[in-house]
Amino acid sequence: MLTLPLTIIALLVSDASATPTRQPRGISLDLHRRVQSRSVEELGVWAKNHREGLAAKYGGRTTTRKRSTGTNLLVNQGGDSSFYGSLAIGTPPVAFDVILDTGSADLWVAGSTCTRGCSSTPTFDVSASSTFTNKSTPFSIVYGSGDASGALASDTVQMAGFSVSNQVFAVCDEVSSNLLTSPVSGLLGLAWDSIAASRATPFAQTLATGNSWDSPVMAFQLTRFLNQSRTGESQAGGSFTMGFVNSTLYTGDIEFINMPTSTNSYWILPIKAMTVQGSSITVPSGSDAYAAIDTGTTLIGGPPDQIANVYAQIPNSQPGTGDLEGYYMYPCDTSVTVTFSFGGKSWAVSPADFEVQEVSRGMCMGGLFSLSTGDSAPSWIVGDTFLKNVYSVFRFNPPSVGFAALSGYSLSMNGNLDLAVPSATIGSVSAFATAGGSSNRNSDAAVSLRTPSLISTIAMMSLWAILAN
Numbered sequence: 001m002l003t004l005p006l007t008i009i010a011l012l013v014s015d016a017s018a019t020p021t022r023q024p025r026g027i028s029l030d031l032h033r034r035v036q037s038r039s040v041e042e043l044g045v046w047a048k049n050h051r052e053g054l055a056a057k058y059g060g061r062t063t064t065r066k067r068s069t070g071t072n073l074l075v076n077q078g079g080d081s082s083f084y085g086s087l088a089i090g091t092p093p094v095a096f097d098v099i100l101d102t103g104s105a106d107l108w109v110a111g112s113t114c115t116r117g118c119s120s121t122p123t124f125d126v127s128a129s130s131t132f133t134n135k136s137t138p139f140s141i142v143y144g145s146g147d148a149s150g151a152l153a154s155d156t157v158q159m160a161g162f163s164v165s166n167q168v169f170a171v172c173d174e175v176s177s178n179l180l181t182s183p184v185s186g187l188l189g190l191a192w193d194s195i196a197a198s199r200a201t202p203f204a205q206t207l208a209t210g211n212s213w214d215s216p217v218m219a220f221q222l223t224r225f226l227n228q229s230r231t232g233e234s235q236a237g238g239s240f241t242m243g244f245v246n247s248t249l250y251t252g253d254i255e256f257i258n259m260p261t262s263t264n265s266y267w268i269l270p271i272k273a274m275t276v277q278g279s280s281i282t283v284p285s286g287s288d289a290y291a292a293i294d295t296g297t298t299l300i301g302g303p304p305d306q307i308a309n310v311y312a313q314i315p316n317s318q319p320g321t322g323d324l325e326g327y328y329m330y331p332c333d334t335s336v337t338v339t340f341s342f343g344g345k346s347w348a349v350s351p352a353d354f355e356v357q358e359v360s361r362g363m364c365m366g367g368l369f370s371l372s373t374g375d376s377a378p379s380w381i382v383g384d385t386f387l388k389n390v391y392s393v394f395r396f397n398p399p400s401v402g403f404a405a406l407s408g409y410s411l412s413m414n415g416n417l418d419l420a421v422p423s424a425t426i427g428s429v430s431a432f433a434t435a436g437g438s439s440n441r442n443s444d445a446a447v448s449l450r451t452p453s454l455i456s457t458i459a460m461m462s463l464w465a466i467l468a469n
């Protein structure tokens with residue numbers, strides 16, 4: 001739909017009516033003939049250019065779908081514990097920082113009526129948005145050790161030059177403590193609609209499948225500050241791109257592996273091989289080897305027996321107790337290299353990422369921990385401990401995940417305290433989409449919504465709090 005500001009419409013109308021009185025009669029007839037002699041095709045071309053030109057000039061929108069690409073600069077929060085970007089909600093758009101999470105599929109932000117867990121972070125005031133609609137459907141989502149609840153709503157959501165109208169998301173009024181660390185106001189789930197607690201088509205999936213992107217891919221470059229002793233609470237986090245891969249950020253080929261499942265849910269790859277200190281670890285076959293590739297999880301979680309096998313290769317390592325149950329400690333002076341292969345190349349987790357933190361004299365916590373996931377969730381959760389070591393690409397068609405080696409440019413960002421921490425940037429919108437069918441699907445959504453419980457960033461935030469004490 002073309003919408004022009006009222007002043008422009010008034011201008012067009014007055015021009016048209018002014019023409020006959022200003023022009024001599026003869027010229028008016030000439031004009032009349034010329035219009036008639038224009039073919040329907042010519043008229044079509046003119047009409048389209050005229051409308052799109054005006055729309056572009058005055059910031060309106062046309063029904064013509066325009067493909068585009070976009071980049072969102074990320075912030076590395078709490079020494080690699082989470083990575084957040086920014087989006088904007090409402091009319092006029094208001095910017096919010098959100099965790100970018102490929103391990104879930106819902107968008108939610110804390111609302112200004114939030115009563116629990118949102119006191120120190122910006123919240124969304126729905127009364128300030130003229131395009132906001134409260135769908136009044138209760139929403140709740142459960143993560144590994146946190147939850148958020150509120151009500152579903154829809155509004156215009158913008159990110160990195162893309163705008164989706166009627167995007168369904170949740171405005172939350174109760175959020176577990178530790179879930180939101182200022183300035184983060186919520187979370188953008190980047191996985192597939194089948195695991196969306198809201199049952200809405202996720203923002204990214206709408207853009208990818210609606211041909212708003214040049215190419216149906218989104219990609220992450222995540223920085224490492226974990227082993228930099230003077231790291232601040234916020235550092236440059238790398239980038240998130242939509243609709244393209246940025247060749248400045250990786251070298252060589254991107255190794256794409258197709259997802260093993262017919263239903264798209266999490267971004268899943270099967271682990272085909274693993275090594276620890278050069279020795280192979282036996283990996284089960286079939287769905288027991290499925291791993292969710294999850295930017296919203298700080299570490300790497302795997303089945304208890306597999307994780308025990310990993311630490312059996314590291315002399316003098318020992319399981320944690322109490323609050324650290326499920327985690328393992330190992331001598332900090334051991335440089336540990338773990339590799340993963342998903343069917344092609346072998347990708348290494350650097351010793352710097354494996355070493356999470358010293359927890360007692362000379363003993364460090366390792367980046368792989370044991371986790372029993374629910375039946376519907378993959379056995380492994382491969383989070384940022386791995387993803388900081390590669391350029392990762394999430395491709396909607398065909399559904400697949402790709403990894404490439406980081407470029408020198410990307411590597412030079414790691415631990416670089418001189419890099420500016422990006423502030424929320426929304427950019428000007430170059431492509432529009434309308435959320436697909438989600439409003440109908442949601443109109444009779446169940447009263448209680450749950451998503452398979454995953455250990456997320458949020459769980460790690462709690463762990464950080466434990467370690468800090």
Ligand SMILES: *[C@@H]1O[C@H](CO)[C@@H](O)[C@H](O)[C@H]1NC(C)=O
Nearest residue numbers: 111126134135136137151171
């Ligand atoms: C939306 O409607 C529900 C149900 O009436 C209400 O509880 C909730 O506070 C509303 N949300 C907002 C953000 O106004």
Ligand SMILES: *[C@@H]1O[C@H](CO)[C@@H](O)[C@H](O)[C@H]1NC(C)=O
Nearest residue numbers: 227228229350351352353415
């Ligand atoms: C951090 O780890 C990376 C990767 O192993 C390494 O290249 C870098 O030198 C380390 N930085 C510091 C400050 O130790």
Ligand SMILES: *[C@@H]1O[C@H](CO)[C@@H](O)[C@H](O)[C@H]1NC(C)=O
Nearest residue numbers: 070071239246247248249409
């Ligand atoms: C790719 O990334 C580099 C480094 O961040 C940036 O300078 C460049 O503009 C990006 N390219 C595109 C096409 O966005």
